[in-house]
Amino acid sequence: MTPVSIYPVPGLPEIGRDAPLANLILEGINALGMSLEAGDVVVITQKVISKAEGQVRRLDAVRPSARAKEIASRIAYDPRHVEVILSESVRVVREAPRVLITETRHGFVCANAGVDRSNTGGVELVVLLPERPDESAQRLREALVTASGVEIGVVISDSFGRPWREGQVNVAIGAAGVVALRDYRGDRDPDGYQLQGTELGVVDEIASAGELVMGKLDRVPVALIRGAAVSGDGRVHDLLRDPATDLFR
């Protein structure tokens, strides 16, 4: 039985704007003594994509608005950080001391709109999410397919917290060439009982699986997943719940 295998891809340097990510990833895979095969999935952390796209801001150039100062004062945050978070958000979902959960322009609900101060090439910088992460994944996929000659998938991952459970988990924020949702509704179990409401967020499970070889601190920002049988044409945008029917917004 062929397993699903997850390889940490080594060797990516500190990433700057317009870094040739596809080439760097292929070099890392070569360093493993491997090459891309059809059906492989490359999982890459959001921070690498964002840096390559120039989604980095200097905090000392940010002028916080009155609203940012007010929220920052209530939750004990840097008002410049809050300003950038608000600029990336369409609404604040929850605030509490040291916690700011917003809905981003993309439709993600997450802490700090995904705007991260850690591991940025400088303490006074922040890294934003990519502007259109599904398109970022598609561009990287096309570059990898062109360079390798095989059809593969790309998943851009980020660590999000969730209600009710401690601990962040890796979820997908962008994808290309993979299934996003797998729909079992209408299937019947072995006893003939029709499954109700069973859709699996496969693309998020791929992102979580990738994290098992990544470690935090982005020292291994790329994972290669082989054998998962998840080829498809899903987008992460497809699994964002309609705010009008969301029970927790």
Next chain:
Amino acid sequence: MTPVSIYPVPGLPEIGRDAPLANLILEGINALGMSLEAGDVVVITQKVISKAEGQVRRLDAVRPSARAKEIASRIAYDPRHVEVILSESVRVVREAPRVLITETRHGFVCANAGVDRSNTGGVELVVLLPERPDESAQRLREALVTASGVEIGVVISDSFGRPWREGQVNVAIGAAGVVALRDYRGDRDPDGYQLQGTELGVVDEIASAGELVMGKLDRVPVALIRGAAVSGDGRVHDLLRDPATDLFR
């Protein structure tokens, strides 16, 4: 570089009460031409554990209370199913047409208190969650360690929905012999910036990774994960958020 490998474990029959799960799992692993090695993790779906523990109820023996009938009428559910859900719950978190999200006796927040009608050995049966899933995992772990002579981990998984995103994902409801939360707080990134609030729910990522080889409908209810370096002594109970500080309860 050794990858993390995830194998679907074949051959588990329909599981009845007191089924010898450890032996059946070891036979399935043998059928792969493999044997357990130190550090392996066995991921097993909740339904198999629950059936082996007799956590099955006949709906025709359930007398719904007035409250169950009232909720069932509002949300268009079977009142007997609602009765069982309420009996497993400490509070209703949200209700909507065809949706009932509760906090279970264990502290999980999930649809239907995890009480599932599909794939139960008969349409008129429901399967409840294990009474104490961390202890269930620990018992299975001890049986596997005794039989195999190597230290391994066990994760009991179930598919939970989540706010904001369509699609269920596999999460852990019980665990033994593995890390549950991995704490990066206090670590510093390569630029010396101290990471804040970064804990990873590793045990849930293990459960999600296992799902990649399982398929729904429980046709492959066991996965073997090798090479993940997640040995530890965590429990799923450790990552249930304190309801008093939860922003979404």
